[in-house]
Amino acid sequence: MTTQLEITDTEATALADLAVRAPSTLRSSVLVEVGLMDRYGRIDESPLGPLIVAWNGVGVVSVDLAGDQEAFEARHLVATGRQAIAAEVPTRLANAIARRLDGDRRVRIPLDLRGHTGFEQDVWRKALEIPRGEVRPYGWIAAEIGRPKAVRAVGTALGHNPVPLIVPCHRVVRSDGFIGQYSLGGPHNKRAVLTEEGLDPDAMESAARRGERLLGCASTKIVCWPTCHTGRHMLERNRRPFRSLAEAGAAGYRPCKVCRPVAAAA
Amino acid sequence: MGSGAFRHSRRAAGVPWTRATEAARTRFYPVMDADDRLIADLADDLDAAFERLVIAHQDRLYTIALRMLGDPGDAEEAAQDALVRAYRALASYDRARIAELRLRPWLSTIVLNRCRTVGARRATRGPKPVSIDGDANRPITEPEAPEAATPTAVAERHAERDRWAVRLAALPTAYRTAIVLRHVDGLTYPEAAEALGRPEGTVKAQVHRGIALLRTMLEAETRPEPEEMTA
Numbered sequence: 001m002t003t004q005l006e007i008t009d010t011e012a013t014a015l016a017d018l019a020v021r022a023p024s025t026l027r028s029s030v031l032v033e034v035g036l037m038d039r040y041g042r043i044d045e046s047p048l049g050p051l052i053v054a055w056n057g058v059g060v061v062s063v064d065l066a067g068d069q070e071a072f073e074a075r076h077l078v079a080t081g082r083q084a085i086a087a088e089v090p091t092r093l094a095n096a097i098a099r100r101l102d103g104d105r106r107v108r109i110p111l112d113l114r115g116h117t118g119f120e121q122d123v124w125r126k127a128l129e130i131p132r133g134e135v136r137p138y139g140w141i142a143a144e145i146g147r148p149k150a151v152r153a154v155g156t157a158l159g160h161n162p163v164p165l166i167v168p169c170h171r172v173v174r175s176d177g178f179i180g181q182y183s184l185g186g187p188h189n190k191r192a193v194l195t196e197e198g199l200d201p202d203a204m205e206s207a208a209r210r211g212e213r214l215l216g217c218a219s220t221k222i223v224c225w226p227t228c229h230t231g232r233h234m235l236e237r238n239r240r241p242f243r244s245l246a247e248a249g250a251a252g253y254r255p256c257k258v259c260r261p262v263a264a265a266a
Numbered sequence: 267m268g269s270g271a272f273r274h275s276r277r278a279a280g281v282p283w284t285r286a287t288e289a290a291r292t293r294f295y296p297v298m299d300a301d302d303r304l305i306a307d308l309a310d311d312l313d314a315a316f317e318r319l320v321i322a323h324q325d326r327l328y329t330i331a332l333r334m335l336g337d338p339g340d341a342e343e344a345a346q347d348a349l350v351r352a353y354r355a356l357a358s359y360d361r362a363r364i365a366e367l368r369l370r371p372w373l374s375t376i377v378l379n380r381c382r383t384v385g386a387r388r389a390t391r392g393p394k395p396v397s398i399d400g401d402a403n404r405p406i407t408e409p410e411a412p413e414a415a416t417p418t419a420v421a422e423r424h425a426e427r428d429r430w431a432v433r434l435a436a437l438p439t440a441y442r443t444a445i446v447l448r449h450v451d452g453l454t455y456p457e458a459a460e461a462l463g464r465p466e467g468t469v470k471a472q473v474h475r476g477i478a479l480l481r482t483m484l485e486a487e488t489r490p491e492p493e494e495m496t497a
Contacts, residue, residue: 007449007477014430015449017423022328023342027320030349036313057350 028085033057035112038082040073041089042066046101046165047196048189054084055093059110062162065185079162080115100166103132103197109166116162119147123157130171133198134227134259137175143262151175159183170194177208177226199227212241214261216253223248228259301369309364312356320349323369326451327377333446334381335388336435344384348377374447374461433483441476448473 007015031037038061040054050066054076061080064072069086076084089097099107105128113121122145130136138154147153158169164184170193174180179201182190191201207226215231216223218238223245224231242248245255245263255261300322307315327348331341352373356364434442434450447458448469459466 007473011477011480012449014426015434015445016452017427018333018431018434018450019325019329019452020332022324022345023338026324026328026342026345026349027317029342029346030320030324030353031317033346033350034316034353036316 035114036082038076038080038084039087040076040084041087043089043094043097045098047193048165048184051165053089053093053097055089056082056112058112058114060093060097060163060166061112063164063166063184097166105131111163111166113162116160119145119150119153120157120160123154124161124163124167124169127158127161127167127169127172130168131229132168132171134225134229135171135173135194135199135204136225136259137173137177138180139175140225140260140262141172144260148262155181165193171197173204177213178205207241210241211243213244214242214248216240216242216248216251221253222256223253223261224256225259225261228256230256230258305365305367305369308356309361312353316353316356319352319369323373324349326370327373330374330377330446330451331381331384333431333434333450334378334439334443335385336431337388340384340388344377344380347380347384348373351376351380368457368460370453371457371461374451374453374457375463378443378461429487433480436483437476437479441472441479444469444472445476445480 028037032039033056035056035058038054038056040052040062043051043053048065052062052064052066052069052072054061054064062076064075073084076082093109096107096109100109113124123141126141126144138158139148139151141158142148142151142154145154154172158172159181161167161169161183164170164182170182170184170190172180179187179190179194181187184190194201204226212226214223215226215228215234216239217231217234218240219235222230223240223242226241240251240253242251242253245261248255300318304315304318304322308319324345328341328345331344331348332338335341335344355376359367434445437445443462444458447453447461448455453461455466455469459469462469
């Protein structure tokens, strides 16, 4: 046996020479995958035109209107504390977002919401339940997450939604029925997205002006939020607008179990 | 960045490589020096310190993966997986467990496991030929600005490295693994034994047998073609 065989200097040097440098892409790939660095890229098709989406291995971090890249990177760093580097949006993610924007709620889009409060995440998770083509007031979210008095805080949380359009904060409107503010470029964008989803913001606000908050069906004696899909095929002669849940209750109507209307707190 | 420059400054200063293993060991000297501090920082704030772990260990993990798998793409995948798994493991460990870690053997174990997975998948898809390094892999020992190196000298050096890479790839896996850890990566025998979960004596024997086989290959390459028999 040659157990005492010693390696020669030449052999040692030759073997040590086989050490190589890692590809320059390795570090950023690892950091992105574990969520310590983000990538961002452009998505061309959306109801609001081109978007910038930022993501990492944890999930989608932010959605913004496409604009100046340097300004986006700076905002991103301030908001997350992480560097974002430009990249192509992976096909799978781009397809998932396209399907979600199309109204498909079954498509799974992981979100990276680290650094946001539990309350904010509760609000956003609840907003995800509102179907395309429908809206709910802030007070509904507050009631549904068990914080009925936190209506203003719900509004603030929706204003801080880092992933608008994916989390449809545009489907949450003022408790008086008016469309209200929108973080992604202002109220006219909110109207544009709702119109794209098949709603008529002007008609909704006219109804709000008349004080109509809820809509009952005279044949079923069920009262809904006006955009609830269960009332979509209601005959015109059965429509009974109500100013409040109390008024509907007095008229013998029960709240819809699908859209769960609540007494408007504010 | 520092490791290659460090070794070159020694070589430039005319310091001879006396001990055989010194060549590999010295290359990662700054890594070893920094690991204790890195461990303490990882235990304190994983997210803040993890990028330093990546920077300090990515070259060695990629090197191990490349020499085990042969293909640069597979090697990058295995090295990336290994570092991601290391992060997730660290995130699940408490401070005491992180403090006890020895990064070099621990990370080596992880990357070797990933190499087995990536290698097994490669085997089912059909093997790729052992890739020669070409320009894709920049040797760690290459000078940043080679003044004296003529193109032919550089080409010859690359060709020599490729020949060694091919010889190494031809070794049985157990021998190759031991030699990669000990002589390419430069782990000590105790570290290599820890990384492989084998007794030190076993690792030594595997290295020695591997070296013996490499010599046999070298001899076979240099043996002159037999003269034609004349009668």
